[in-house]
Amino acid sequence: MNNKSENIFDVQGNVVILTGGSGKLGSVYTNYLVDNGAIICNFDIKKPSEELLNLSGENYSFFKTDLTKKEDISKSLNQVINQFGIPDALINNAALDSPPGSEENQNGAFEEYPELSWDKVMEVNLKSVFLCCQIIGAEMAKNGAGSIINISSHYGVISPDQRIYEYRKKVFNKPISYSASKSGILNITRYLSTYWGERNVRVNTLTLGGVLDSQDKEFIENYSSKVPLKRMANESEYNGAIQFLISSASSYITGSNMIIDGGWTAW
Numbered sequence: 001m002n003n004k005s006e007n008i009f010d011v012q013g014n015v016v017i018l019t020g021g022s023g024k025l026g027s028v029y030t031n032y033l034v035d036n037g038a039i040i041c042n043f044d045i046k047k048p049s050e051e052l053l054n055l056s057g058e059n060y061s062f063f064k065t066d067l068t069k070k071e072d073i074s075k076s077l078n079q080v081i082n083q084f085g086i087p088d089a090l091i092n093n094a095a096l097d098s099p100p101g102s103e104e105n106q107n108g109a110f111e112e113y114p115e116l117s118w119d120k121v122m123e124v125n126l127k128s129v130f131l132c133c134q135i136i137g138a139e140m141a142k143n144g145a146g147s148i149i150n151i152s153s154h155y156g157v158i159s160p161d162q163r164i165y166e167y168r169k170k171v172f173n174k175p176i177s178y179s180a181s182k183s184g185i186l187n188i189t190r191y192l193s194t195y196w197g198e199r200n201v202r203v204n205t206l207t208l209g210g211v212l213d214s215q216d217k218e219f220i221e222n223y224s225s226k227v228p229l230k231r232m233a234n235e236s237e238y239n240g241a242i243q244f245l246i247s248s249a250s251s252y253i254t255g256s257n258m259i260i261d262g263g264w265t266a267w
Contacts, residue, residue: 008249012037015087016246017080017136019067019128020094022048025211025235029091032239034059038246041080041087043067043132044094067094067128073135086143089246090136092129092150092185096121097178110176118177125181129188133203137192141199148203149245150189154261156182157207161226182207186257193255202254204245209261211235228263 016033020026021042027049030040034055042048043065052060061083063076080087099120129150140146153174160174186205193203210223212232224231241260244250259265 009243009247010037011243011246014038014089014246015041015080015084016089016091017041017043017077017087017132018091018093019043019065019132022046022052022062023093024213025238026093027052028235029093029239029242030055030060032236033243033246036243039084041076041084043073043076067132068123070131070135073131077136077139081139086139087136087146089147089149090132090140091242092132092148094124094128095151095178095181096124098175113175113177117175121175121177122181125178126184126188129185133188133192137196137201137203140201141196144200146201147246147250148189148192148201149242150185150203150205152185152205152207152257153178153182154207154209154259154265155179156184156186157257157259157265189257190255197254202245202250204250204253204255205257206238206241206245207257207259207261208238209233209264226264226267227261228266231262233260233262 011033016038018026018029018040021030021040022044023046026042026044030042030052033040037059039058040060042052042060042062044062045064045066047064048062053062063079065076066072099117133148137146137148155174156179159179189203189205196203209227210232212220212234220232238260241258245253245258
């Protein structure tokens, strides 16, 4: 028996809609997937960096899109279909910790958390996933193929460790709306994986841990002490999982939650 075959991790020529592709991790995913031959369609209300704009051409396009508005998503999707065809994959990456320009209490104690902040975070983190799946996923289902990757957080599985964040002393907390929205994504994935299974549209969650950025030393040390691998993730360490879930290597995986958090939730 010959087990040699084509590269099952190949994403060459795959048309991928990436929401929030102008953000920090979205930019990392974009560069990686473009380097591996995927065609990235960035749906974001925010203009991408000059570095990303320089990728423009056959493998990268920016579609200014308000992901909380159905008509915006439909318009951008139609442009993608006209230019590239039905997308092969959708990565629901767009998310907020808190609304832009938030005051400190919008990341502070639960008792003081504003209703308007709850509504805005839910709109971006959960409603946009619902709308993108409804509009883009429906086209995939009609076409009989596709992979949807919903990005969640380990704070959608467990609560933020309040001892680390010390939210009454130092405002550096993930608000309740963030945890609630990321938890909701898990059941959107389960629901749609069963709903579209017979249409060959796979729907999975990628649950991520904390990424090393510009946090202060005390926070990094406290966070890392909770992780079996004793560190935060580097920004490139989620690329392989995303490629895997887009590619045919994951062709029998749907309804799953792939947790990549250095072992935090395994304690």
